[in-house]
Amino acid sequence: MSDMTNRIQHRILIVDDETHILQVLSLKLRNAGYEVQTAMDGEEALELVNNNPPHLIITDYQMPILTGLELCQKLAAQEETALIPILMLTARGYSLSDNDLEIGNIKHVVHKPFSPRAILAMVEAMLAKSASSRTDIIADKAA
Amino acid sequence: MRAGKIASLLLAGLLGTVSAVVAVLALHYQGIHERLHKTSELFEIVMIALILSLTILLILFPVGASVDRAVKRLQKNIEGGGPGKPIPDSRSEPRWLQPLMGAFAAAVDRFQEERLALRNELQDVRIRHDKDESRRRHSEAVLHVLHDAVIVTDANNHLTMANEAAVGLLELDPERSLHRPIDEVIGIPELCMMIRDTCNAGEIGVLHHEEVQVPLISSDRSGGAVSTTSIHDACLICVEHPNDIVGGVVTILHDMTKEREFIELKTDFISKASHELHTPLSSIQAYIEMLIDGEANNDASRQEFYRIIFEEADRLGRLIENLLNISRIEAGMTQIQLEHVKVSALVDRVLAAQMSAANEKNITIDIRLQKKVDHLEADRDMISQVLLNLLDNAIKHTPDGGRIELRIEEDVETRRTRVSVVDNGPGIPKQALTRIFEKFYRIDTDNPESRGGGLGLTLCKHIVETLHQGTIGVESEPGQGARFWFSIPHHRLEERAAA
Numbered sequence: 321m322s323d324m325t326n327r328i329q330h331r332i333l334i335v336d337d338e339t340h341i342l343q344v345l346s347l348k349l350r351n352a353g354y355e356v357q358t359a360m361d362g363e364e365a366l367e368l369v370n371n372n373p374p375h376l377i378i379t380d381y382q383m384p385i386l387t388g389l390e391l392c393q394k395l396a397a398q399e400e401t402a403l404i405p406i407l408m409l410t411a412r413g414y415s416l417s418d419n420d421l422e423i424g425n426i427k428h429v430v431h432k433p434f435s436p437r438a439i440l441a442m443v444e445a446m447l448a449k450s451a452s453s454r455t456d457i458i459a460d461k462a463a
Numbered sequence: 464m465r466a467g468k469i470a471s472l473l474l475a476g477l478l479g480t481v482s483a484v485v486a487v488l489a490l491h492y493q494g495i496h497e498r499l500h501k502t503s504e505l506f507e508i509v510m511i512a513l514i515l516s517l518t519i520l521l522i523l524f525p526v527g528a529s530v531d532r533a534v535k536r537l538q539k540n541i542e543g544g545g546p547g548k549p550i551p552d553s554r555s556e557p558r559w560l561q562p563l564m565g566a567f568a569a570a571v572d573r574f575q576e577e578r579l580a581l582r583n584e585l586q587d588v589r590i591r592h593d594k595d596e597s598r599r600r601h602s603e604a605v606l607h608v609l610h611d612a613v614i615v616t617d618a619n620n621h622l623t624m625a626n627e628a629a630v631g632l633l634e635l636d637p638e639r640s641l642h643r644p645i646d647e648v649i650g651i652p653e654l655c656m657m658i659r660d661t662c663n664a665g666e667i668g669v670l671h672h673e674e675v676q677v678p679l680i681s682s683d684r685s686g687g688a689v690s691t692t693s694i695h696d697a698c699l700i701c702v703e704h705p706n707d708i709v710g711g712v713v714t715i716l717h718d719m720t721k722e723r724e725f726i727e728l729k730t731d732f733i734s735k736a737s738h739e740l741h742t743p744l745s746s747i748q749a750y751i752e753m754l755i756d757g758e759a760n761n762d763a764s765r766q767e768f769y770r771i772i773f774e775e776a777d778r779l780g781r782l783i784e785n786l787l788n789i790s791r792i793e794a795g796m797t798q799i800q801l802e803h804v805k806v807s808a809l810v811d812r813v814l815a816a817q818m819s820a821a822n823e824k825n826i827t828i829d830i831r832l833q834k835k836v837d838h839l840e841a842d843r844d845m846i847s848q849v850l851l852n853l854l855d856n857a858i859k860h861t862p863d864g865g866r867i868e869l870r871i872e873e874d875v876e877t878r879r880t881r882v883s884v885v886d887n888g889p890g891i892p893k894q895a896l897t898r899i900f901e902k903f904y905r906i907d908t909d910n911p912e913s914r915g916g917g918l919g920l921t922l923c924k925h926i927v928e929t930l931h932q933g934t935i936g937v938e939s940e941p942g943q944g945a946r947f948w949f950s951i952p953h954h955r956l957e958e959r960a961a962a
Contacts, residue, residue: 340746340771344753351758382738384905411738432738433745435752 331355335365335379348436362386381410392424612716661699671699693720735903743775785918792925799842833872852919853884860888883948891939900924
């Protein structure tokens with residue numbers, strides 16, 4: 321499987337109430353070959369995930385209606401969405417406790433201001449890891 | 464006649480009578496009574512007795528008088544005696560009275576000395592008592608004016624003192640609570656346990672700090688009872704009894720609720736400010752990096768990136784400016800220059816700045832100026848900023864093709880000029896009306912496109928209320944637009960000039 325085809329298979333949902341962030345991240349990930357969906361708040365994101373679960377979610381923490389953390393908690397509570405890896409964006413002032421991070425499947429927390437380059441690298445690493453862990457699960461089942 | 468003289472006369476009389484009787488008896492026994500039938504002989508005997516009595520009287524009278532005098536002097540000395548008075552001189556008395564008087568005077572003297580010492584001691588005790596009493600009152604006054612609740616318990620955990628704050632906080636009955644076990648009078652088992660534990664541990668002079676929640680019953684706006692809790696820092700210390708044993712426990716309850724709220728408010732402010740400042744900065748950095756990485760592959764998207772970077776930098780700049788202005792006003796560092804600001808000039812200035820934004824959305828701005836309101840008494844730049852902010856918000860929240868009304872009129876009753884900006888946008892939810900002027904407050908349903916930095920209205924409130932002694936407010940029904948208004952007093956410049 322080539323790198324490119326692998327990427328096209330992956331769909332990433334980006335959730336942020338700041339259009340500029342959505343725009344810049346979408347462009348960066350699309351240019352890298354990913355399929356990108358966007359949502360402006362937690363509620364919209366939840367709906368999109370339930371309709372068609374993405375392979376990875378990048379979400380802002382501070383959002384109206386449903387915060388990023390509340391979104392993660394809701395996703396963790398549902399069996400079919402509990403394992404989707406999540407990358408959380410947050411302004412430095414908001415401190416997330418370790419407990420908060422354990423609730424959802426949050427793999428990384430990135431403080432704003434962030435580098436789109438760094439986000440792309442993280443996304444690639446996270447997807448590679450989750451792909452390998454998925455292979456492990458399949459292998460376990462086969463055994 | 465003094466007692467001494469009466470006594471000596473009585474004594475003389477008595478002695479005379481006795482000698483007469485003795486003489487009669489003597490004569491009788493000597494067998495001469497046969498001769499008594501003769502009157503002259505009886506007369507002789509009576510005369511002898513009288514002479515004898517008189518002689519005795521003459522001898523005794525001066526004795527009585529001198530005793531009387533001596534007694535009088537002693538009396539005088541005792542009555543008038545005091546510290547520093549000379550000891551009565553016994554040498555002026557008759558010789559035979561001198562030893563008695565001397566001894567007596569010495570006794571009186573000792574008595575006087577002892578009396579003097581006792582009097583001094585009494586005075587000392589009184590002074591000490593007054594001092595202790597004033598000290599006690601002083602400490603009690605200090606305890607009673609303290610906002611912190613102070614309770615003192617004895618070695619048996621019985622309540623021995625509670626200041627006013629404690630009586631109020633713990634709902635104690637000041638009459639009946641004293642000298643009763645704490646478990647019976649203090650309705651907070653947690654606190655009772657802390658006091659008992661401190662008393663049992665008996666570590667004299669060692670302070671223990673613990674947190675305790677005190678249930679409070681307060682009334683809400685509609686008069687109903689609401690139970691809340693307040694967080695207190697309980698500081699407990701074992702006090703020593705004079706005999707080296709535990710005398711009891713002093714407990715001080717310091718209300719931390721306000722401090723906690725303040726810390727939360729501060730933390731909340733820092734978090735929000737951090738978020739608001741980081742967001743535009745994030746965009747700027749991200750877009751610049753995208754340009755560097757060549758992610759914008761055509762001129763149009765590059766131009767778009769430049770525009771976004773510029774706008775975000777501008778947004779960041781305004782946010783910082785607002786934050787600094789609010790902080791300066793809050794710190795009392797902002798001075799305003801009150802002047803007559805011509806209403807027409809003010810409106811022209813504000814409209815010129817906002818016209819393009821209004822035209823872009825096809826919004827009509829209706830200007831309604833009351834003719835008699837020719838000027839505002841305000842700081843020109845500050846008041847322009849308020850009006851600009853209100854108009855900017857109205858344009859942002861008014862749908863395309865909508866209408867905004869700007870009214871300036873005089874409120875004769877309050878002697879104020881009232882400026883209103885009315886829009887026909889989506890309106891403001893009821894729960895947001897009271898909070899809309901708070902720093903970084905945002906309505907959840909707000910369209911992200913029309914969002915500002917969250918400080919514009921806070922700054923307006925500060926400028927109107929803190930700097931111009933005016934009032935700012937908002938009225939809105941969801942779905943029916945919003946009316947933001949402010950009123951500022953006028954005729955202040957004339958009053959100031961007259962003063």
